[in-house]
Amino acid sequence: MKIFLLTGQSNSLGAVKGSPASPELLKKYEPKETLYWHENFGQREGVFPGASTSWEQVRPAMPRYNGNLCMGPEYGFAFTLEKNGWFKDADVAVVKASRDGGDNSHWRKNGQAYRTLVQAVKNACAGVDRSKYSKVEFAGLLYLQGESNAGTSVPESASRFLELLGNLAADLKPYGDTSALAAQKAVLGENANWAGKNESDPETGNLTGGLEGRDTEVQGKTTRQVMKDLAESRPSLGYAPTRDLPKLTAGDQMGVHYSGQSQISIGARFAYEAARLAGKDTGSVRSGRYDLPLGSPDAWMNRKMPGKNVCVWNVASSVKPSLVSGG
Template sequence: MTYLLSFLFLCLVSVCSAKELKIFLLTGQSNSLGAVKGSPASPELLKKYEPKNTLYWHENFGQREGVFPGASTSWEQVRPAMPRYNGSLCMGPEYGFAFTLEKNGWFRDADVAIVKASRDGGDNSHWQKNGQAYKALVQAVKNACAAVDKSKHSKVEFAGLLYLQGESNIGASVPESASRFLELLGNLAADLKPYGDTSALAAQRAVIGENANWAGKNESDPETGNVTGGLEGRDTEVQGKTTHQVMKELAASRPSLGYAPTRDLPKLTAGDQMGVHYNGQSQISIGARFAYEAARLAGKDAGSVRSGRYEAPLGSPDAWMNRKMPGKNVGVWNLASSVKPSIVSGVVKLFGIRVEDPAVNTVIIQSKGGGSGDRLALGPGGIRLAEGKNLQLETNVQLAGRQAWNIPGGSTVELKPSPVQDKAHPVRLSGQAEVQVVRAEGGGGAEGMARVVLERVLPASLKCSWILSGKVEMSLEGMEGQALNLGRVLVKDGAVLNLNGARLAAGSIVNQGGTVNP
């Protein structure tokens, strides 16, 4: 009797400790596969964004070859996998997706897995019921589920579909993109029932990735060094429609569907001349965008993070991952955020700005038309930059409250007119605030001064005091000979104020051991 009770107790403990396994299905063509060819993610990026806990099963396949050698035979850690292009393993959105889910802990009550079966090309007919891609995806799921450790996982749930396809669509596959995609979800919901809970698929929970344009050329900003994707390119049009248009409209029409933009991200620069494939760093960002959308659809708080919606002005809810204006939350730019300038149209209020790890070194917030009505109102949350990151505010700025600007050594916060603004009109700086500029310590120990640059700034009803802490340098540029009223400027020991010929109000500069250069 004692042995029986012990056995039953152990069984009960095993059942109680078993977790649900949430499986995300990833499929599509070459950008889902991750044909990064000559521009894979660097070893440093792979280490920085390496997923640790997400389970991974991959059975990628080719149009002619079938499933590539090296496909999963047991659950693995997320990593670049077969096939190889120019000696490099492929890596699609799965890497950034898994890392972002883990970092935010959105599904910590379950174990998370990715089953990936992506094809190296082909239109969406291959994902129809009897198509090669559909059959390969279903078979991959069967194989993966057969390898699930039942002692660790009490239930399998298919949490949603991640779909990145469309560049090769031609003929009827273009106008029928939406109907074929919904058909795919319905077929998966029915055919995968023997292997797990398909209720999310039946409810059409999925994230649609924006298909790339052809012959897209990257754009380089000579001032900041930012490299972004070129929005000009070619889309296949049939019956007056493109896959891009049809799928974007579908995602907007159904609350169960998410949308992960991609076209603002840079493409390959080596090993591929088609102008359609994303490089390794872009793939990590695409995966992060998929993760934020998957979390939002699952009812998780995606936070006040600048979304990948590069066309959405900053004052639009679509500009933020949780589809809400930040309100009293600090607006965050990170790996998933758009790398294009964020547009200010009208008045945009942000409690603060935090720049973490966007895929460009300089975040730009820019006036749409340079008019006096465009204004960024920056509240007590102030500014915080990660090491190696910069911020350009190319719009009128209104400051409010007591705030700190935390800037690492070698980084810069710059206020300057927008490129579209008439050169005769400076950027207006207004508000009532106390701004303490400090050189952020810690991290990698970046050297150099923390810099603030005010270029062609016109104080307008500004009641402000500035505290420049040690190792902070403020420079006034493009205002030689002008009389300015920036308010009180306290230059502390080790700080530098460069006037460059500008004339501040008498008595407004209080030098406490710093350096003031006229």
């Protein structure tokens, strides 16, 4: 069993509130095989009602958040891995423990988020059928956090994240193989900007979350830039952009939460990066940075541009039907 760990704050949790994915999209991109364990939690101690008590199918049903269903990147992530068959040598699982807010101090050694994530892994591994699985391997960390960072948590975003990986590699050893975590295998999701408004992208016609907005800046640094620089500096790390995707249109006026439709694309981008880090041939995938020309390496998540004059748009780029565009 290959277990991917998923954690972070509200966009990792999937606070889609009044803008969930449509029933048609949920059916089209429904994961069928990936195992799922969730123990999401709030700003106070304790997990939300509805936490897993056994392994189940990935679904946006539990827990409920402010009376609305949650669905984070796990849905699109699981579907995309299944569709492409990148990990046929093992059963793939996701253990998710995400928080409804808070800066990255909560993911430090004794923070609430860290302790809850480790406990969720412990509980999930206790439920593994050892007669079926001879080995449990933690394949990597999926991390979507940063909107609430302020003060020292901004310039220290990178060091605290590497600290998190190191702590997980050490503390999860009793439950499985942590060599991938020790090797810093992880995908960083781009944190959303505050107060960004949905806008129509002139190149694709897609509704996007806009690339402008408020990033908390401390000592001349923002979480987004610190984490992007970290991902680019280490071949073991992947990076999943998000800011081109539509935000929710009902439920709050914060301008920071992604819609259910966007969450499917975010999950797909996590999947492509996780597969690429595992050495799979993922092809060329548009990064979502639609403000960049198609011929720019930075316009592609893996910096691998497609063949001449061809660009394929799929679920990782948009949940709109696949399009072919001139390169």
